[in-house]
Amino acid sequence: MSGPLEKMPFTEHLEELRRRLIVCAVAVGVGFVIAYFFKEKIFAWLMQPLLRALPPDGHQKLIYTAPHEAFMTYIKVSFLGGVALAVPVILYQFWRFVAPGLYEHERRYLYPIVILSTIFFLGGAAFGYLVVFPYGFQFFASFATEYIAPMISTKEFLSFATRLLIAFGLIFELPLVTLFLAKLGMVKASFLQRQRKYAILVIFVLAAILTPPDVFTQVLMAIPLLILYEMSVWIAYFFGKKEPAETQEEKADETTPSAA
Template sequence: MSSPQDDASKDELAGTEQPFVSHLMELRDRLIRALLAVGVAFGVLCLYPGPGGLFDLLAVPLVSHLPQGSSMIATNVLSPFLVPLKITLLAAFLVALPVVLYQVWAFVAPGLYSHEKRLVLPLVVSSTLLFFAGVAFCYFVVFAKVFTFIQSFAPKSITAAPDIEAYLGFVMNMFIAFGAAFEVPVVVVVLARMGLVTVEQLKQFRGYFIVIAFVIAAVITPPDIVSQLALAIPMCILYEVGIWASTAFARYSRAPDADPAENGQGPAA
C-alpha cells in the first residue's frame, strides 16, 4: 500500500513527462526541417552550377593571380571529387542558413517574453546578414589584395601550383574568421543587454579593443599586412556600430516595467 508521501511525489511529477516529450518531438521536427532545407539546397546546387562550377567560382580570386599557364593541382586521388562536394555542402548550408535560424527561433520563441522576442529576432537576422557580409568582404576584397601581395613576393624561379585541399582549408579559415569578426556588433549588443557591461564601459574600453583587434588579426590571418589590416579595421568600425546599436536595443527591448537606469540609459528626462 502506497504512503501519502509517495502519492504526493507522483502528483508532482505527473505533468512533467508529457511536456518534456513534446519538446523533444518539436526539437526533432525542427532539426528535420533544417536538414531538409540544407538537403534541398545541396541538391539544387549539385544540378546548377554543380560542384565543379562552384569550385571554379571559389577559385577565381587565386587563379586570376597565378602566373600565365599555371593552375591548381590535386595531390590526393580523391581530391577532385571530394573537395567540390565539400564546397557544395558548405554553400548549401549558407543558402539554407535563414531557414535553419528560423527553426531555431521558432523553437525558442514560445518561452520568451514579448520584450525578449523584440530583441532576439533582430539579432538573428542581423547576425545572419553580418556573417554573409563578412564572407562577401573576404571573397571580393580581401582575397584579391592578399593574392596580389603574395604573388608580388614570389621569386621568378618558382611556379605557383597550389593544392586544392590546401586552398579549401585556407578559404574556410578566412571565411570563418571574417564572418565571425563581423559579428562584433551582435556580441556588444548582447553583452550590454545582459547587463554585463554598460555603454559607458564600452566607450572606455575602445582603446583596448583596438589593440585586441590587431592582435586577433595577426593571429588568425596570413602573415601579411594586407589581410591583417583588412580584418582589424572593420572590427574597430563594427565595435563603434555595436556601441550605437546597444543603446538603441536597450530601449527597444526593455521590459514594460523596467527602470531605464538598469539598461545604462540613466534616469528618464
C-alpha cells in the same frame, strides 16, 4: 506584459536543441544536393580572385596531388554551398531556441533579427570575397619569382577560402548581436567603452585564430572587427535601454562613446 516561458527541465532543453539541430542538418542536406549540381561553377567562382592575382605567365590552374582530392574538393564545395543556402534556416532555429527565455515584447524582434542576421552573415562573406580575397591573394602571389612558381592545390585553397568566408560572415554579426543585447539591457555603451583596450587585444587574438598563420590576413580581419566594435558602441548607446534620468546625469561623461 508576459514574462519568459516557464522554466524547462534540462532534458527538455536538450530535446529542443536536438530537434532544431535536426532541422538545421536537413536544411544543409537539401542545400548540399542543390549546390552539388552547380559545384563546378561555384568552385570556378571561388577561384576567380586567386586566378586574377596569379602571374599571367605562370600556372593559371589549381592542382591536386591525391587521386581523390578533386572529388573531395567538389564535395566540400557542395557542403559550403549547402551551408550558405541554409543560413536563414540555421539562424532562425538558433533564435527560436533562445526565444522562450525572452519576454513577449522582446520576442517581437525575432523575425527582424533573423532577416538581419542572414543579411549581415552573407554581407560579411561577400566582404571577404570581394575585398579581402583580392588583396590577400595579390600579396601572397607577389612572392613569386622566376625561381618560385605558385602551384596551389585545390585542397589548400578551399580550406583557406572556407575559413575566411565563414569567419567574416560570423564577425559581421557583431553589431546585430550588440543591438539585441542592448535592447535586452544586457550590454551598455559605457561597458563597451571601458572594455575597449581589452577588446582590441581580443580582436587581434581572435583574428590570429580564425585566419591562416600570416600577419597580413590577420590584419585584414582585425581592421573590420575594430570598426564593427566601434559601431557596436554607438549602437548600444543609441538603441540600448535607457537608464533613469538621475542615473544618466551621474554617468553622462561615462556613457558617451569617445574616440578610440
